[in-house]
Amino acid sequence: MFDSTIQRALKPLFTRVARGFVQAGIGADALSWTGFGIGLLAAGAIAFGHFVAGLVLLLLSRLLDGLDGAVARATQPTDRGGFLDITLDFLFYAAIPLAFAVADPARNALPAAVLLAAFMGTGSSFLAFAALATKRGLTSTALPDKSFYFLGGLTEATETITAFVLMCLWPAWFPVIAYSYAVLCTLTT
Numbered sequence: 001m002f003d004s005t006i007q008r009a010l011k012p013l014f015t016r017v018a019r020g021f022v023q024a025g026i027g028a029d030a031l032s033w034t035g036f037g038i039g040l041l042a043a044g045a046i047a048f049g050h051f052v053a054g055l056v057l058l059l060l061s062r063l064l065d066g067l068d069g070a071v072a073r074a075t076q077p078t079d080r081g082g083f084l085d086i087t088l089d090f091l092f093y094a095a096i097p098l099a100f101a102v103a104d105p106a107r108n109a110l111p112a113a114v115l116l117a118a119f120m121g122t123g124s125s126f127l128a129f130a131a132l133a134t135k136r137g138l139t140s141t142a143l144p145d146k147s148f149y150f151l152g153g154l155t156e157a158t159e160t161i162t163a164f165v166l167m168c169l170w171p172a173w174f175p176v177i178a179y180s181y182a183v184l185c186t187l188t189t
Contacts, residue, residue: 006158010066018070028072028081032088035064039092046099046168055168058096062161065089089157090123096164100174111178118182121189122155153188155181 021031042057065085072081094116101112163181167174 007066011070014067014070015074018067018074021067021071022074026071028068028075028077029084031064031068031071032081032084035061035068036088036092038064039088040095043092043095043099046096047102049103049171051168051171054099055165058161058164058168061092062157065092086127090119093119093123093160096167097178100167100171100178103171104174108174108178111175111182115178115182115185118185118189122153122185125189154184155188159184 021027038057039061042054042061044054045051045057046054065088068081068085069077072078097112097115097119101109160181163177167177170177
């Protein structure tokens with residue numbers, strides 16, 4: 001819902017930072033993998049009840065996720081990079097609710113499972129639309145430099161990260177946040 005606005009606002013900053021990575025010889029795929037690795041560390045911290053550390057790692061992970069695309073655009077975007085980016089993003093998005101389930105299975109396992117099922121809906125509808133858009137030659141006017149065209153919705157990356165931040169700040173509220181966000185994901189699907 002807010003992704004295109006946030007991305008347009010951050011684009012000048014990310015473009016400047018990306019130039020530094022390019023000059024240092026750091027490629028987009030390296031940032032994708034590093035961001036994913038840090039995202040898994042965030043999930044591990046959350047699973048062990050270190051929610052503030054998990055939050056810091058989560059935000060760093062997503063910062064690198066935003067920068068990988070800027071580095072790709074500053075050099076040469078590839079289909080492989082676009083595939084890697086979205087695949088690692090989806091794995092990261094699944095790892096965070098799973099981490100909360102591990103942290104407190106009695107309270108969080110069912111809400112995490114419901115949220116993960118809702119993520120399956122948003123992820124599959126997102127990718128199905130992208131495949132059909134490619135088949136029909138549709139392109140995005142709002143975000144023309146993305147690897148593929150997809151529809152926006154109530155629950156895009158910005159909203160998902162916001163939900164994860166809230167979960168880390170108030171872990172006792174995980175079930176309420178997870179169920180509420182699952183409803184929004186269902187509406188998005």
